[in-house]
Amino acid sequence: GAVVSQHPSRVICKSGTSVKIECRSLDFQATTMFWYRQFPKQSLMLMATSNEGSKATYEQGVEKDKFLINHASLTLSTLTVTSAHPEDSSFYICLSRDSYGYTFGSGTRLTVV
Amino acid sequence: QKEVEQNSGPLSVPEGAIASLNCTYSDRGSQSFFWYRQYSGKSPELIMFIYSNGDKEDGRFTAQLNKASQYVSLLIRDSQPSDSATYLCAVVPGSSNTGKLIFGQGTTLQVKP
Numbered sequence: 001g002a003v004v005s006q007h008p009s010r011v012i013c014k015s016g017t018s019v020k021i022e023c024r025s026l027d028f029q030a031t032t033m034f035w036y037r038q039f040p041k042q043s044l045m046l047m048a049t050s051n052e053g054s055k056a057t058y059e060q061g062v063e064k065d066k067f068l069i070n071h072a073s074l075t076l077s078t079l080t081v082t083s084a085h086p087e088d089s090s091f092y093i094c095l096s097r098d099s100y101g102y103t104f105g106s107g108t109r110l111t112v113v
Numbered sequence: 114q115k116e117v118e119q120n121s122g123p124l125s126v127p128e129g130a131i132a133s134l135n136c137t138y139s140d141r142g143s144q145s146f147f148w149y150r151q152y153s154g155k156s157p158e159l160i161m162f163i164y165s166n167g168d169k170e171d172g173r174f175t176a177q178l179n180k181a182s183q184y185v186s187l188l189i190r191d192s193q194p195s196d197s198a199t200y201l202c203a204v205v206p207g208s209s210n211t212g213k214l215i216f217g218q219g220t221t222l223q224v225k226p
Contacts, residue, residue: 034213043201043218044157049211057211093156097212102147104156 002028004096006105013084015112021079023094023105029074030096030103035067038091050077084112114139117204119217127225132189134200134220139183142207146178147214148187149201157201160187192224 003026013019023033032051036044048064050056050071058064068080077096081088089112094105118137126132134148145164149157163169163176163185175188185204189196199221203214 032211034211036216044216046213046215049213051211091154095214101162102159102214107154107156109154 002026002096002098002100002103004030004094004103004105006094006108008108009106010109010111012111012113015085016083018080018082019084019110021081021092021094021108021110023077023079023096025075025096025098025103028096028098028100028103030077030098031074032097033069033071033077034095034097035069035077035079036093036095038093044093047079081110084110086112088112115217116140116206116215117202117217119200119202119220121218121220123221123223125223125225126192128192128194130192130224132192132196132222132224134187134189134202134222136185136187136202136204136217137183138185138202138204140204140206140208141180141183143180143183143204144207145205145212146176146185147203148174148176148185149203149216150196151199151201151219153199160200189222192222194224194226197222197224 005024035047048056048058056069071077093107148160151157161176173190177186199219202217
């Protein structure tokens with residue numbers, strides 16, 4: 001089946017630094033990538049939607065200058081958390097969509113100290 | 114009103130019983146409905162999807178959709194301790210042109226041996 005490789009799985013960074021999370025579709029082309037954030041014991045909240053070669057569409061309340069999304073190719077999408085703060089600590093996960101359906105990445109646990 | 118609502122639980126059932134999980138959604142134009150299972154700290158796993166009114170069965174799982182009532186449910190027969198997890202209902206809103214999934218807050222299921 002379709003596989004989306006997400007890296008890193010866990011990252012600890014210092015407050016004020018930036019972190020990049022990558023999602024690669026390994027055996028298919030992800031025309032659309034959704035990025036979600038999940039706080040403990042809460043559901044997945046959609047942050048943004050990206051399509052290859054175009055600017056991401058952000059959900060209301062999500063800072064586009066803080067959460068930079070790049071979908072440079074049909075197999076790679078990245079989320080960069082800029083100037084991270086402790087309140088950005090969360091589980092970040094990508095969800096790809098192609099003509100066959102949806103595939104989740106494995107998620108990234110970000111801890112900002 | 115939230116777009117997708119679930120009772121957060123926990124729902125506790127004895128091993129071998131039927132677990133019934135419910136979900137309501139607000140966008141009457143929604144066409145696609147999904148049930149995911151998520152273990153703590155892990156990526157969600159797809160259990161079933163349903164597009165048409167009525168029941169859809171897959172092994173021990175049955176999804177039920179009633180578009181008139183804007184209601185979708187998941188029945189788990191012969192519940193096992195390994196079914197203990199958080200179950201997420203997801204909907205593609207009718208207003209979406211990207212196919213984004215909107216998730217409910219999830220229902221925690223506990224199956225007691």
